[in-house]
Amino acid sequence: MRREFLRGLGVAEDLIDSIINQHHDSLREYREKAEEADNLRSQLETAQQEITARDEQITALKETAGDNEELLNKLKELEEKNAGYDEKFRAQQLNNEVLKLIAKDAINSDQVLKLIDKDAIELDDKGNFVGIEDVVTGFKTDNPHLFQEAKRRGRPAPKGEDNPHEVTKEDFIKMSYTDRAKLHSENPELFNSLVN
Template identity: 30%
Template sequence: MKREFLEGLGLEKEVIDKIMEENGKDINAEKAKATAKDDEIKTLKEQVDTANKEIKSYKDMNIDEIKQSVETWKTTAKEHEKAYEKLKNDTALKDAVRGYDTVDEDVLMKLIDRDSLKFSEDGISGLKEQIEGLKEAKPYLFKSDEGSKPEDDRFNAHTPPNSNGGSVSPMEEAIANVFNE
């Protein structure tokens, strides 16, 4: 509807403005519907194009290549599964070794025969026996118990006798003789 048409009917300017405003609302509502339908049509066209490309790619496929690809993926999946299992076992072993108060965790890990260990959800069987054997064969890899005295005490500091008991050590006597003269 055009403003000139309404002016030709002899309507007042305020009435024409209100009619034009109401007509504009209706037009905008219809434009929104048309835009939504255009978007829907565009989306459906894209989906049809994608489906046609997919169908064409299936026509061009070589079944033998697909079978080979499946086998390759199966092999890759098995390799990744083995790598995951090894990583999981290595992590469990490292965590278990931490509980044995070792001086050098990495060296101890290298000395453990992993092939003879059995990993399960309950723990690692065979590890305790290997650790006990290593404690006997290579005791320097483990921290000593605090309550036990080391066999070789050559490097322990000398503790002088207590001078409160009345006896004087020879060293204290020599020092006293030099400075008390």
């Protein structure tokens, strides 16, 4: 948000600093989430490179192994080690997918990531995680205290019964007697301001 834009809207100079500071504070949360996502992406790329290097070692050993017992043992050892990296890689992928779904509204993403039941999420033949949305949605429902409420953004709520404070004179004129009576009982101050 630029100061010139606010000045163009006729906002007083003393309010511009407050608006700019508030705007920067609201963006800080998203910058932190973006940095966290970049960090996870970097870890994922590193894990993928390690797995690729291990696979290349195993392939090279298979080609040169033949009947040599020592090389076959080395090959078995590297395959077991590679299986561990593969599990780490899948776990990191799962964590990243869960973080994508919770990052925007979790109060503490790391805490939610530790508590969520990742064992209920399965991996299909194509490498996709099955049931992840259901698990995350269920977790959010069961643990609403770990998530912040979605903040309203954009335009205000629509005018009318749900938001009587936004009723204009034109809306009031179009209202039925029942709606006017309801407005009078719920918000007599607004009703009187619209009548006069």
